Amino acid sequence: MNGLFDEARAALFSVWHRKWIALGIAWGVCLLGWLAVAAVPNSYQSKARIFVQLDDPLAEQIGIGAGDRRRDIERVRQTLTSAINLEKVVRSTRLGDGIATPKQMEAMVLDLGKAVKVSSEQDNLFEITATSTDRHLSDAESAKLAQDIAQKMIDIFREENLAGGRGEMAETLEFMNQQLADRQKQLETAEQRRLQFEAQHPELSQGGASLLQRMEASRMELRGLDADIAAAQSALAAINGQLAGTPQSLIGPGSGGAKSALSEALGQLAALKARGLTDSHPDVIAARNQVAQLRTLAGAEGPGGGVPNPAYSSLQSIRAEKAAALQGLLTRRAAAQADLARTSGQQVANPEAAAEAQRISRDYDVLKQQYDKLLLDREQLRLRGQVETERSAVKFQVIDPPTTPRKPVAPNRPLLLLAVLVVGIGAGIAGAFAVGQLRSGFHTTGRLEKALGLPVLGAISHTMTDAGRALAQRRLKYFMAGSAALGVVFVLLLTSEFIQRGMVA
Template sequence: MDELIRQVFTAARGMWKYRWLGLLVAWVVTAIGAFVVLSVPDKYEASARIFVDTQSILKPLMSGLAVQPNVEQQVMMLSRTLISRPNVEKLVRMADLDLKTQSKAAQDALIDSLMKNLQINNVGQDNLYVLSYRDTSPEKAKKVVQSLVSIFVESRLGDTRKDSNTAKQFIDEQIKTYLAKLEEAESRLKEFKLRNIELQSADGTDMAGQLSAVSAQLSQARLDLREAENARDAARQQLQAEQAQNADITSRSLLQESAMSIATPELDKRIEAQKHSLDDLLQRFTEQHPDVIAARRLIAELEAEKKKRVDELRKAAMANPAPVSSNSLAYQELNRLLATSEVQVAALRARVAEYEARFSRARNMMKTAPEIEAEYAQLNRNYDINKKHYNDLVARRESASLSGDLDNAAGVADFRLIDPPRASPKPVAPNRLLLLPLALLAALGAGLAVTFIASQLRAVFYDARSLREAVGLPLVGVVSMVMDDSEARQEKSDLKKFLGASGGLVATFVAGMIIFSMMSGRAG
């Protein structure tokens, strides 16, 4: 510590030797600093405050119907990216700042300067933004802030509309694509159904179910046929027994005529009924329809049965000339029952034949049914996927439209200009009352630095220890300088002059500060 103090005192004695040089430098630097501070042009600040109201009653009302935009995040991102080069170029044109710039370099320099001086700050967390700019002209600063406010408000609305339109255009293109796919899938499904119309059923059962149903119907028809045949045989046996009991020739003749008259009308009625039924079927189906084919087959069988019955009755009448009693009620009833049984048997045979054909066709189709059903399932799956995507895209397009209308609606994000652009009446920069004392301190520092450098350039030893350490030789002795009275008076006079000059520097600076402060107060 003592060594440090000794070195400080040694340096101070060396600097004292060049005190007048340091004082001169301080005066010059003070004058230059004061001139520079006073020559800096005044800058005026223009500012505006904008409040972004993001709370709207439309948001809860439209919840679930439209995509809710994150307005706070959008506005915050906009505030951070507002001072970009394209926006600043637009601001230069809006504020007519490019009228005095003739070259491209001058325009670039103007844009760079604006990007450095423009400021946008978020005050707290209340969506309150302050836009400010400083310039030597208060009118120019105000015009710049006005243009910046317009860009701040219009940029978000323009970007929102652009994003909404882009989203809707993209969704419309996708809807057209999926609509074409959906129509193509519907066309393939229609062609498949027309090509495999025989495999379709009203209740939607598959081929296995249809085969099982046809098999059950065939079994039931065969059972009904056996029952009808048994009933017919029983009626025929009873009729033969009745005929054996009647020996009268006249009665047999009458019975023969009665049998012929009874059997033939029943078959004719049945044939007529089947023909009416065939006419109804032809009005609804084609000649190749299974029901039409079955009806024609039944009519042919009934006509053949009628012909056969007539021939049998004629042969029986000719072979058995026994008298027939047409007046017997039992005979008439048995004959009618036999005719009815014959018609029923014929109808059931036709039904069994039809069901057997259907069963055969269904069994043959079962061989290709798995492949056809797999193809149908694939077509249905593709159709369902395309339909689902199409419906989702249509719903999203409506949601995008509602979202765009919601985002552009009044009150969703309301920009309120709290403080319109206004330039400060007093300059806000530079702060000369602060810069001038700093200039004085810089001048004093420069003077001390000059004296220190000068003392180091022309070093002088002020004690024996420093000399001995520097040369590394033993020191024999030291001769002290003794000043007489005139030299002492001269030394005191020089000290007074130095202190006066130093005090004059400080006094002059303080007086200048007071005068400048008074002038600034009057100007304000």
């Protein structure tokens, strides 16, 4: 431990003994470092935030979804820092002053691309950051330039999303009109070919429908008619069943006889069946036997003594109506079968003409479908373009305008000045120590004894006269003044830096 203490004391004595060398090195390093720090230009940064409103009920109604608009905005954000847009910024700000050659413009665009950043904080919130670093401009001018760059980027962002989208919509509509014109010419040619063929083969012309289409339509009609005929036959059979169980005449009040008893027995039998009793039930068997006996008696009694049954008359009318409907369906089915047979006969009699008719009709149908689809798409695009143009489906709002920089973001000059001072003092101490190590000398008796390997009997202290002490004190004052001057220069530089920042603000 004593050895380490002796070494530290020897090092301090060596440095103090050569304090003027340390002070000179510190001054040299500090002056060079402070000059280098002063040569670094200040960088000023301006920020702005843009809010993009994507919700629009009318736009959603016509198919302009928020996802589509979000993708468009993201595309514009990614291309905002393209060379073309950055060149617009250079030409519209002070960055373009003094640029005369394309090479200079290219270099300036590259530098600006590193100084401009567009980031998205959320899906519809964007931040534009512009940094200005120009050694030829004053701090106030550089701060104003950063603000101008941010404002120009906002203008370009708005133009790219509004005017750019309208231009793309106009180009799309022009392309759709051209395609529609081409399809219209092809459709007119196919129409003329179809009319000429129908004039040559009138038996194969059915309003443009092909033989296969007509045959398929006839088959579908036949299937539908068969289903309707089956339903009509079932309904007619049901009516006939009701007529069979309905008497033609009713016995009036107060009149007796077998017919009246038969009506009552039939009502009782119907009531028993309505209760859910089966034919094997004893009550049902007894009622049926009674009905059979009464029928025999009523037949022997004769038709007299009753009034017409209105239910029976109504059922007869319904049966006549159902029979007429069934006959109409049978007639339509016969006509459809005849048309199908005639169409099949035409296809068999002239297969080449039938094939040609099918091909012409098929080409015409395909062209007609394409034309109708293009026409519908064109109208939808036109409506979408009108909505985007007149209603501005994407709305911009600058929630934070470009800020005016109050202080530079880089470099951190006070910290750099302090770092240079610390490095300068450290370099001075290291230099003085290195010089002491290069020169042969022993500052303590322990180092001398260690170096010679012999015991040291004693040391003679250095004595000074009054004149020597006065000279030493004067030199110490000069050294303290030089050291204090280094600190004063540091304080002045810091003061100057803060005064310049105040002038910018």
